[in-house]
Amino acid sequence: xxxxxxxxxxxxxxxxxxxxxxxxxxxxxxxxxxxxxxxxxxxxxxxxxxxxxxxxxxxxxxxxxxxxxxxxxxxxxxxxxxxxxxxxxxxxxxxxxxxxxxxxxxxxxxxxxx
Amino acid sequence: xxxxxxxxxxxxxxxxxxxxxxxxxxxxxxxxxxxxxxxxxxxxxxxxxxxxxxxxxxxxxxxxxxxxxxxxxxxxxxxxxxxxxxxxxxxxxxxxxxxxxxxxxxxxxxxx
Numbered sequence: 001x002x003x004x005x006x007x008x009x010x011x012x013x014x015x016x017x018x019x020x021x022x023x024x025x026x027x028x029x030x031x032x033x034x035x036x037x038x039x040x041x042x043x044x045x046x047x048x049x050x051x052x053x054x055x056x057x058x059x060x061x062x063x064x065x066x067x068x069x070x071x072x073x074x075x076x077x078x079x080x081x082x083x084x085x086x087x088x089x090x091x092x093x094x095x096x097x098x099x100x101x102x103x104x105x106x107x108x109x110x111x112x113x114x
Numbered sequence: 115x116x117x118x119x120x121x122x123x124x125x126x127x128x129x130x131x132x133x134x135x136x137x138x139x140x141x142x143x144x145x146x147x148x149x150x151x152x153x154x155x156x157x158x159x160x161x162x163x164x165x166x167x168x169x170x171x172x173x174x175x176x177x178x179x180x181x182x183x184x185x186x187x188x189x190x191x192x193x194x195x196x197x198x199x200x201x202x203x204x205x206x207x208x209x210x211x212x213x214x215x216x217x218x219x220x221x222x223x224x225x226x
Contacts, residue, residue, distance in 0.1 A: 033213070043203070043216040056213060091157060102148060103214060105158040 004106035012112045018080040021109045025094030035091040082113045116141045116208050120217035128225050135189040135220050137204035142182050145207040149189050152201045194224045
């Protein structure tokens with residue numbers, strides 16, 4: 001398996017623009033997680049899905065952020081409108097079906113909002 | 115609320131030395147604890163996973179221990195090499211939480 005795949009790897013946009021980050025989890029993994037990493041706050045969980053259903057979105061910073069998982073092999077994280085404080089590295093991770101299993105991370109998307 | 119702490123934030127040691135990285139957590143109700151490595155500008159690589167019922171796990175030169183009752187874990191690296199230079203993060207998966215809570219990491223530099 002190719003591991004967790006994220007695209008794009010780098011994104012530079014201007015404030016107010018819509019940004020869409022994409023993730024393909026490892027095949028057969030039932031859990032999918034979106035994280036954000038910044039120097040100030042470290043790694044924070046934004047939202048996670050179990051079998052394509054959002055379970056906990058309490059980490060989503062505000063209504064400008066939304067995430068979807070239309071099928072088992074694809075998820076998106078959208079920011080609209082984007083702001084400079086959204087600049088961070090966004091990671092997607094997946095985990096097998098059993099609760100508490102090892103998480104496998106993608107390479108991340110480095111987002112810069114000017 | 116679970117809090118995970120890693121001390122020190124940064125560590126430099128000469129090549130060849132053995133070293134220990136520390137991780138502490140406030141709530142002992144966990145499924146497991148996971149150690150990750152992160153290279154600059156890269157994603158996280160899982161190193162070791164310790165289930166709550168286990169005391170330690172080993173992989174090559176790495177050994178991770180878990181003392182759930184005291185809320186502590188250590189990552190032992192034997193015979194350190196320059197290639198071990200990276201940031202090491204620990205994370206715990208808590209009961210009723212279904213998510214990982216990460217520490218802030220220890221940035222390790224191995225001096226050739």
